[in-house]
Amino acid sequence: MDGTTTLSRTGAGAALRHDSALKHCTGEARYADDIPDVPGTLHGALVLSTVPHGRLTALRTEAARAMPGVVAVLGPRDIPGENDVAPAVKGEPLFAETLVEFAGQPLALVLAATRDQALRAAAAVTAEVEALEPVLSIERALELGQNVIAPQVIRRGDAAAAIAQAPRRLSAEFRAGGQEHFYLEGQIALATPGEGGDMTVVSSTQHPSEVQHLVARVLGCDFNRVTVTCRRMGGGFGGKESNASWVAAAAALGARVTGRPVKLRLSRRADMIATGKRHPFLYRWTAGFDETGRILGLEALLAADGGWSTDLSGGVVFRAITHALGPCDVPALTLTAQAVKTNTVSHTAFRGFGGPQGALLIEDVVHRVAAAAGLPPEQVRARNFAGVGGNGEDTPYGQKLEGDLIARVWAEAKRDSEWDRRRAEIAAFNAAHPTLRRGLGSMVLAFGISFGIQHLNQAGALVHVYSDGSIRLNHGGTEMGQGLFIKIAQVVCDVFGVDLDRIAITATSTAEVPNTAPTAASTGSDLNGWAAHNAAVAIRGRMAEVAAAKWGIAPEAVVFADNRAWAERAGANRWFDFGELAKLCFLERVSLSATGHYRTPDIHWDPKAMRGHPFFYFSYGAAVAEVVVDTLTGEHRCLRADLLQDCGRSLNPAVDRGQIEGAFVQGMGWLTCEELWWDAHGRLRTVGPSTYKIPGSRDVPPVMNLRLLEGAPARVETIFRSKAVGEPPLLLATSVWNALKDAIGTPALDLPATPERVLMALRNRG
Template sequence: MSTKVGTAQRHDSALKHVTGQALYIDDMPEPPGTLHGALVLSTEACGRLKKLDLATAATSPDVVAVLAAGDVPGKNDVAPIGQGEPLFAIDRIDYAGQPLALVVAESLDAARAAAERAVVEIEEEEPILDIATALAKKAYVQAPATLSRGDPDDALRRAPHRLTAAFSVGGQEHFYLEGQIAFALPGEDGDIVVHSSTQHPTEVQHICARLLGCDFNRITAVVRRLGGGFGGKESNASWVAGAAAVAANHTGRPVKLRLPREIDMIATGKRHGFDYRYTVGFDDDGRVLALDAVLAADAGWSLDLTPGVVARALTHTDNAYWIPHFRAVGYACRTNRQSNTAFRGFGGPQGVVVMEDALDRIAHHLGRDPNDVRALNFYAEGMDETPYGQKVDENHLARCWAEVKTGGALEQRRAEIDAFNAGHPVLKRGLGLFPLKFGISFNLPHMNQAGALVHVYTDGSIRLNHGGTEMGQGLFIKVAQVVAEVFKVDIDRIRPSATSTAEVPNTSPTAASTGSDLNGWAAWEAANTIKQRMMSYAAEHFGVAQNDIEFADGNVRIAKPGSNQVLSFGELAKLCWLGRVSLSATGFYKTPKIHWDPVAMRGRPFFYFSFGAAMAEVAIDTLTGESRVLRADLVQDCGESLNPAIDLGQIEGAFVQGQGWLTCEELWWDAKGRLKTVGPSTYKIPGSRDVPPVFNVKMLSNAPSREATIFHSKAVGEPPLMLATAVWTALKDAIGAATDRRAPVRLDAPATPERVLAAVVKARTAAR
């Protein structure tokens, strides 16, 4: 089997996934004495905590301990950045679902039953439950941020045409298959090993240590695999792990805390919903001259990771388009809802939709084809600097755009759809296109670093450890392919091991699509260090030059005058051990070139850009508002893919998840601020029948990254999610067809049947 980088290799856990043999935290054998936890949550959204009576819960059958704010031995704060986010509420209630206490019992049923017996009294206050109210009250979790270039006010005054519009997009539940879970096992001298379903083991280590008031070295966070994360286990997993660690420390016994789906959804953050207002100025051809936009995010009750989300939304408001005069102001609105957090795309999806809405309206105003207007405004040579000052290098926009139009037979299908619409008064079809430019790197430069640890054993087998977490996305197999490529051995000789803060310290989260970029290079550095040692020893031992030594096909060839000697990789490893050569090495990588001034909002926040394009065809029923995605054609820039099979799965999955965000995944709170969409019966994620029946995915060929990415590959985790914006555009096109395009279309997302129907009615009313 070929294991070369760039070949399709199955996920390292694929067979275990489909046979049920893959072990997740809840599958781990429980040591004798294991306790189980259940949370006590607030049922009110805002107010003063007057009474928390846990006596009845504490005396319930099989209950060992009940822990609240006063039982936290260290600092009762789980904020990932900043401060002021208590693990257990002290005197204030800030959202319905806020943890108040933890019940620990001999069984899960006993813990959950006892948690129901807690007596809670809250003096209610008027909550802030939407962005508009927060803006009116100037309730923010941070000061507004502004990204600007040129003089948008003057440019708007001078523009031949101006349009002002508003719309909104909702949040999104991560709905990972494995819920939030942690298993804390106490050891000697206050040491605790925490098995956590987290994307950020180092943050788990830090939060647990903060809560316990101990050094980081007493906490070991371990992650073998996650059952999905999508950003929801970047910061939220830390407080779940922290609660388990506090209970294990308090009782001296292992403690498992897993949140049932309803509690998980009630207590944890979502994708940030956004409200938008913008004014755009343009010329007679549809060329954008200026944009003045407000992006207001629902941060929820606390800071969490909102600063980064808002910053990334602002830096993606331009999307694929040159805008000479630009201003975007981001508001992080404080509401009495779950503290919203990272979600795949991390603000990028909420940023790119602004210009897509604007360009659709510009095209309608001028009577032009919206896709021609899009192409007219693409970044191009001489117009290639973003509003924050970064050059748009290796611009593949035109290629992606051309290939998706050709592959999707744009002109033919446009004619077919127009003919269908002319003959069908009730059903309408729509076609939407979307181009993408997406920046890859963490917003904070210091997070763009990674470490790895590689051991070569004397039988030629290799153990690989790095700071990235495997959550189903195929990171482990990709990094293993990198190591196999260095040593030229079969992939079966590489054994990836659980991510652990005891093996690779001070890790960055597996997020921002950087998992392969960062950890791949770190593993390459470690493996190459060992390889160079082995080559140096072999050259000395056999009396040849290092360039006479070749690693290939699991063997090592020693080229000597008149004869060649071939050793297996394992034989050379044993020979090096006998020669006292170290066969273990760490590797470290930091992303070059990036820098960022968060106050001036200027710099190079991204190492490179990923590009893509999508075309989607939809159908709507104008009597019910129901919609279907009939076909999707995608072209995604992956550079030189490390593993095309894995990347293909990432593209398909990301698109469908983005489709869910924009069409069916609606979060709903009642008038008291209590989330009511708390499970699959009330919250609709895309199912198998929502996947487009015709689904064509293509990776852009012959497009290796010219930047020093690992084997010239590009990130693929997040960018394809935004390609689903083509579905939203197509829905607006179908709604427009219901009025013969006599009125512009406002379509808030998610575009549920109710919203589609309301948009049809509003467009028809405006057309009359």
């Protein structure tokens, strides 16, 4: 940072509560569905396929059209633009035309005077479908060679030769399930038509620009005719990165056709049936290793279930393959990652975006190698740490890890958790209890921060300083409860040296900041923080020139702090109140408005060679978890978790701590209790909280110790040397999986580790 920036008591580094915390608790915070309906507003309901694969021969809408309150039933022929809502590649229709590809695919949109009328009418629409054989498993899709993206392969050295020459060899296969986002606020959009073809959309979205683009595509208009706003979401977790766009496009289509506002809010059941999940994965690997547990060669397949269309599977698979070794080094390897096509909902972004699935590979390898070699898995993992004990520090794709931080986070987590004492304690407990078994597990993470698609690594911001010294802040990031808005406001506080109450935090809008990236990949603070900083610095420089001219000094001598601009001259301090200086700038006809832009430097990727520098930096962390398992029922509980996360110089420790705790619990849910189940007819049966188990308050470990790594600022120029925190801590929950394996005495445990799977693992153990 430059020398003229002075930290304010509410600026970067201050542990402040979320800017909407009180509003959240009192119900004052307004979400899309809280906006009062204007007279004439119509409500939408989707008609969804009940067949996973088949030819659509007819759609019977007559009964629905005749029902009370129904205004229209819209299908593909009513779309004035393109019937395509693909976020990355073409070929994903808003409404199926001739081919149905999954149970839950939208076929039509019903518009009625009330939501209940729309839902009843949608249920009256019948589809005639000539059934085709569906593909419902990764294994079957692999047999047929069905992919939604081409396989990605990373090679280093001769893996086959290294495995053949290694003293020991081992092969294994395991599976990890998907995960429903289960955001508190479901998918929703409110589209209001304006004059001249304008369309205003309020969307619960992580990516307002993508909503703008896909609405324009469906309506057949330019981007500038569509304005998308989002003040806040009731959770996103990646589920509102691409799926929110087609929901908004459907609402906008209804508004365009009828000329009336249209609100489309999916029920929880429809939301779960029609929107994508975290990608399930199948893993197959062979490793060669020595008696010390050093992995010498590895060949692995990471096969993701992409569902029926591409969606964002390319990026998910990319992040999985680049995180498949976690913090470890393997000198010779061949990693193949692909997303296969099945007749299920198109899987999509989810917190971690493939990184958590990728990291499971090396954890499974480490634990099975450790069991085969008769060594503790922590010893085997540490033996393979990148940059430690003579191991290489480069990833297989050519980017360096920081071996000192990898070793440090594990050493400190082991110390904080009293590993050795508790290891002995657990052994004594297990010896004394015939049915209850306790286990201790660990995890060390190295998570790359940046979008895998280079052009997404940019952000914009708009800052106004008014003549009374109040400040209006807008940027391209979206607020989904993660505290992004308060962090960016703290950055602007620092630049101007003012208190937080001078800053008005405003809704994200494509009309104010265009061409934005999604708020995803843990880049929200990095990108938007710098963009807002750059805009504020531009204004501060102009203000400094005005003050300097009054005082006859150089602008560089003007300091902004404590709600003032001041300078020392001839032993006497001169100062302006920030508001006074703003008024003076206005009188001097100086602009107090600026846009800011930022693009992440020093990142590049060669998709053909599968090499490059795709991440700006890595985030590190470590965790230790303790569990207890009832061997008669398979039921289990996490008793304690010790978490250590590297946040660099945290922009807001209070917010970051909340993110780490929430990520851990969400990751624990994915790995232990959240199970998606499709029946033999390709219909999702886990469609609500009665059949899909997310963690509750009593699932949180009774003892959860959390510490931010001290004295480890980012070694690259991040905003105030902070580090991302949204996604990396989710991987720390892998320690719970490892603890369960320790408790039941086997390295083989498919995910999610439900009581049924724990019992099967116990049985297979013999």
